[in-house]
Amino acid sequence: MDRAREDAGLPVIALAGQPNCGKSTLFNALAGFKADTGNFPGSTVSYTSSEVVADGRRARIIDLPGTYSISPHDAAERVTRDYLLSGKADVLVAVVDASVLARSIELTLQLLEMGVPMVLALNMLDEAERKGIDVDVARLEKRLGIPVVPTIAIRGKGVVSVVSRALDMADRPSLGTPPIYDRDVEETVRGILDRMPGGLADGIGAPERFVALRLLEGDPVIEEVAGNADPEFLRFALDERKRLAVLHDWPEETTLSSHRHAVAMDLFEAVARVVPRRKMTLRDRLDGVVMHPVLGLGVAGAAIASLFLVAFLFGDLLAGVVSAPFESLLEVLSPRASESFIWAMLRGFVEGVAGGVGIVLPYLLPLLFMMSLYEDVGYLPRAAYMVDGALHRIGLHGKSVIPLILGYGCNVPAIMGTRILETPRDRILTSLLVPLIPCSARTVVILALVAALLGPLYALGVYALNIVVAAVAGRILSSMVKGSQAGLLMDVPPYRVPPLRSVLKKVWFRTYEFLVAAWPILIVASVIMGILEYVGINNWMNAVLRPLTVGLLGLPEAVGVTLFFGVLRKELSLILLFQALGTDDVAAVMSPAQILGFSLFVTFYVPCVATIATLVREVGWRWAGVSTALNTGIALAAAFFVRVFW
Numbered sequence: 001m002d003r004a005r006e007d008a009g010l011p012v013i014a015l016a017g018q019p020n021c022g023k024s025t026l027f028n029a030l031a032g033f034k035a036d037t038g039n040f041p042g043s044t045v046s047y048t049s050s051e052v053v054a055d056g057r058r059a060r061i062i063d064l065p066g067t068y069s070i071s072p073h074d075a076a077e078r079v080t081r082d083y084l085l086s087g088k089a090d091v092l093v094a095v096v097d098a099s100v101l102a103r104s105i106e107l108t109l110q111l112l113e114m115g116v117p118m119v120l121a122l123n124m125l126d127e128a129e130r131k132g133i134d135v136d137v138a139r140l141e142k143r144l145g146i147p148v149v150p151t152i153a154i155r156g157k158g159v160v161s162v163v164s165r166a167l168d169m170a171d172r173p174s175l176g177t178p179p180i181y182d183r184d185v186e187e188t189v190r191g192i193l194d195r196m197p198g199g200l201a202d203g204i205g206a207p208e209r210f211v212a213l214r215l216l217e218g219d220p221v222i223e224e225v226a227g228n229a230d231p232e233f234l235r236f237a238l239d240e241r242k243r244l245a246v247l248h249d250w251p252e253e254t255t256l257s258s259h260r261h262a263v264a265m266d267l268f269e270a271v272a273r274v275v276p277r278r279k280m281t282l283r284d285r286l287d288g289v290v291m292h293p294v295l296g297l298g299v300a301g302a303a304i305a306s307l308f309l310v311a312f313l314f315g316d317l318l319a320g321v322v323s324a325p326f327e328s329l330l331e332v333l334s335p336r337a338s339e340s341f342i343w344a345m346l347r348g349f350v351e352g353v354a355g356g357v358g359i360v361l362p363y364l365l366p367l368l369f370m371m372s373l374y375e376d377v378g379y380l381p382r383a384a385y386m387v388d389g390a391l392h393r394i395g396l397h398g399k400s401v402i403p404l405i406l407g408y409g410c411n412v413p414a415i416m417g418t419r420i421l422e423t424p425r426d427r428i429l430t431s432l433l434v435p436l437i438p439c440s441a442r443t444v445v446i447l448a449l450v451a452a453l454l455g456p457l458y459a460l461g462v463y464a465l466n467i468v469v470a471a472v473a474g475r476i477l478s479s480m481v482k483g484s485q486a487g488l489l490m491d492v493p494p495y496r497v498p499p500l501r502s503v504l505k506k507v508w509f510r511t512y513e514f515l516v517a518a519w520p521i522l523i524v525a526s527v528i529m530g531i532l533e534y535v536g537i538n539n540w541m542n543a544v545l546r547p548l549t550v551g552l553l554g555l556p557e558a559v560g561v562t563l564f565f566g567v568l569r570k571e572l573s574l575i576l577l578f579q580a581l582g583t584d585d586v587a588a589v590m591s592p593a594q595i596l597g598f599s600l601f602v603t604f605y606v607p608c609v610a611t612i613a614t615l616v617r618e619v620g621w622r623w624a625g626v627s628t629a630l631n632t633g634i635a636l637a638a639a640f641f642v643r644v645f646w
Helices: 023-031 075-086 098-113 125-130 137-144 159-171 183-195 200-204 208-216 220-229 231-248 252-271 282-290 295-336 341-377 379-386 388-393 398-406 411-420 424-436 440-454 456-480 500-535 537-544 546-552 557-565 570-581 592-604 609-619 621-645
Strands: 012-017 036-039 046-054 057-063 091-097 118-123 133-135 148-150 272-274
Touching: 012 023, 012 075, 012 098, 012 159, 023 046, 023 057, 023 091, 023 118, 023 159, 023 500, 046 159, 057 159, 091 098, 091 159, 098 118, 098 125, 098 133, 098 208, 098 252, 118 137, 118 159, 125 133, 137 148, 137 252, 148 159, 183 208, 183 231, 200 208, 200 220, 208 220, 208 231, 208 252, 220 231, 231 252, 252 272, 282 295, 282 379, 295 341, 295 379, 295 440, 295 456, 341 379, 341 440, 341 500, 341 570, 379 398, 388 398, 398 411, 398 424, 411 424, 411 609, 424 456, 424 609, 424 621, 440 456, 440 570, 440 592, 456 592, 456 621, 500 537, 500 557, 500 570, 537 546, 537 557, 546 557, 546 621, 557 570, 557 592, 570 592, 592 621, 609 621
Parallel strands: 012 057, 012 091, 091 118, 118 148
Antiparallel strands: 036 046, 046 057, 133 272
């Protein structure tokens, strides 16, 4: 197979593994702050890559999407399988969770069948030891025929050794020992190999045995290629698959996977020794509360409330400290802004910088820190499990909880995260609900206005209302979007005490997105706002929007232009509000009802441009339009309700 290099002169190392095996943790430990993201050619599934140095040698590593098998049940699994067959990777690093080795090793066996030079990263050895699992690394290495490197990625142990062994493999490629199945399977494979058309395996870019096994496992892509090459051969292979299933009295689609499972169990028993635990650990007791049918829901609610309470308390403290110098500078610039075009632009620039430093970042940083902490500790999957039943009652797939939780950080990756859902119905429904979740940008608005000016309980009320609205909308939409829903199947990782450095890295990555993508937009929009004020166009825009702001929502006319720019970035509605009102003391010019109504409207109305663009790419123009109309309708209703009844 031609192992073409993605970067000239750099060996390419691809990381593959099941979800929650620590693959991305291993990647982050290697990548530091140098990671790049992008989409695989011909697909919207994203990947992360980075150039790394180990033992003085450079390489490019690719973090492939997590997959349970190479059978393409969804877009992410297909991308991983296709990438490995493309020959772009010089070496594959298979990352397995040593604490669930019997299950994890099944994917490794499939990867061995692909005939790719490979190194095994035996990760989470600390968790395996906690469970009483002792793995004989040397024996495992001998049985698989590939290098096995013990790692604890979250602590950085063994990560450099993984890359070093992978580079050695790139210099001197060798293949591992693929699994051998029972006599009936092997006889069936030999029969298929004898009838296989010449050149079929080369066209796929894989060994002939791999192609035969994929046909026995019912791989639709391989079946299509084989059918195009020789329809008669495909019919023979399908008959053999059926004969093997009848012989074992098993379903066709699970016959080979059941044999592989048996091989994996035999391998596990040969290389691992399990000492049963004699007493319940602290982690078990903790899960007894966190995963309790009743208490667990209370813990989930408290965790979410704590998330925003910490963000508000620290954000309010930081905002007061860092805003003071900018307030003094703006007191000097504001009187001169009406004198010339340059002074107006300068004031707008300072207000944009001040908005990012003094308003957005103080609330954003603690929010991102808490979300990263929950994620690395292992709580987010548990929270997802606890609310699974509630989501099913409103017609959502159990896995929908993952993108919905991600939505509190940013709606864009949350919508992209719907790719993990198996059916178009689930992807569409979840994508429509994600924009109703207050992302970090809208959280900044809620914390800086509602929590700071009206009190934290009002802010919690906004989030409670948001959950109710999303639930009702989900129930209504689920009856409109046809299709069936399946249950939740996901791994719940062990509790971890993540290194502070690891959590801060994740916070930096997400903050960096704001610094390079959002903050420049805030500054440019603020400068434009200053220019509009200088030439008087903002008054015209406010007049055009007066029927909405004053007539329907009961807000000051000056906020019209802030809602217009808020479509670009939700933070702009907050930053430009101070600029439009001519004061940071919003409570002096807006009543509590107006502050709440404005915040609710910003929380729900038209998704930002980036979110709309992502919706168009993921579910199409039609559903993106439905989402925009849905959000705007809810925003109008919520703000109007506050005006009438408060």
